[in-house]
Amino acid sequence: MKFIKSTMLLLFSVLVLFPLVFVIIGSTHDSSWAFQMRLNLLPGNYFLANYTQVYRVFKIWIGLQNSIYVALVTALLSIIVIYPAAYAFSKFEFRFKKQLYALFVLSVVIPLPAMLIGQVQVIYEIGIAKSLFAFILPFVINVRIFVYLMNISKYIPLEVIEAARIDGENELGIMIKICVPFIKDKLYLSFFLLFVTSWNNFLIPMIISSGTSQNTLPIIISAIADPMRYDVGATLIALLFSIVPICGVFFIFSKHILEDKEVIKRL
């Protein structure tokens, strides 16, 4: 009985990977492969043709470059902006603390699409709409990561901070030199989550992007996948460009992710 249950679970898990298998094998075939009535799971020989298509026509390497740049900068900037705030909330008392916290928490309840028009408007008003920063700055704050880091910082023992204060260290130094090493693992985890969120960010970039040099991978992929074009092979290869790097990043960080407890939904 136990064996059957394990096998069923394992089978289902493998099934979960089925779409990815589809992408890998499909990228070596031409478009008709996905829709012919015969199942053919062997690799084909269209890989080069598909690659040329995405490389020359859709400039996918620029997209990859942009995506990496945007995701890296967003994740870094986010940590730099969010962590001090989370630290301040967890280790200090000050006026308006409760009200500010309520404000931040309430913003989670407001779904981002509700303010979609307003967000686009703000991006244009600030004048960053033509640069990649339009994909970075609006996504720097992430209230879930903020709450997560705040709760984690509560576990830093106060005595260590007090000792550092007595030794004459200033607050910024304390935060960087003492508290960060304490929660370094969780910071790696937060960095990873922020990176993935930014990597897969689709809606705002698609609305705002003004051309090739500003395209990130999601935009390019959805352009190739346009129902009018019907080029499945090219789409799948482009998808590989998006999936492989992020899986690589995952395996680098996997030690931190799978051991951690509060890995709540990204967004």
Next chain:
Amino acid sequence: MQKMQYYQTSNKKQMRKYIPFWFLLPFFVFFVVFRGLPLIYTLIYSLIDTKTSIFSLQNFLDVLTDSLFYKSIVNTVIIFLVYIIIKIPLVLVYAIEIYKSKHLRKVILPILYIPTLVGMFAYAIMFRYLFTSSGLVNQVLNIFGLQVDWFGTPFMSQLMLVIALVWSSLGIYILLVHNSIKNIPHELHEVFLINGGTYLQKMKYLFIPYLMPVIKTIVFFGFLECISLIDVPLNLTQGGPFQSTVTIGYYIYLNGIHFGKFEIASAVGIILILFTSILFLLTKSWRKHYEIY
């Protein structure tokens, strides 16, 4: 000399009082600019009448008389309910089995986590190709003599959305539940070892009471997820057969970006914000036990 020292300490204490505000400043600035301002803009847009450019509630009237608006609400609710019904048992069973067997854990968790790395738009596109009537899934089913028309009926399309949603976040929630299971005291497990008990009994008396907070978390975030759903309907079904996969989020996108009717989309946004805020306040007692909020 002594007097100078006194002033020095007092100064430091005063400075220390303001330190947290400095730490908070960048975050607060970003928050105001990218969360506060959009809200204000959306509010302003929703109150402007397109034809006469004066403040009026005309946009809200237009929205509330649009049957597609109500349809999108119904769609979102249906998708949410089906999502919860499928997701929670799946996550619970997986988490419990993984808890029992360390081997399973090391193998299954990374496998189940990988879909969460793939963005929503990506698997929406993948699913679009996989589930067409001659797509790969039907090719496999053909071997067993079956054929399913996945996008045929409205409900099937909604099911597609649900499957995409479930698929994308399995790993994370299983991890979450698994870590909560670890916190159940061992003595309670031993009760079942000593007295014996069926699987269902164990579920009912042992796991579910302790996992209620996590389950509520899943429902809460699932709800937020369903409301914000835009990428998937956009890439997978473009609103679906007979507009059955138009979710609230997609309705906003349709009006705002596709048709360019900013004011209507903003009005919908404001209604949505009001609705979720009220819901949030009403369920405050229901969520009381969280360490998250």
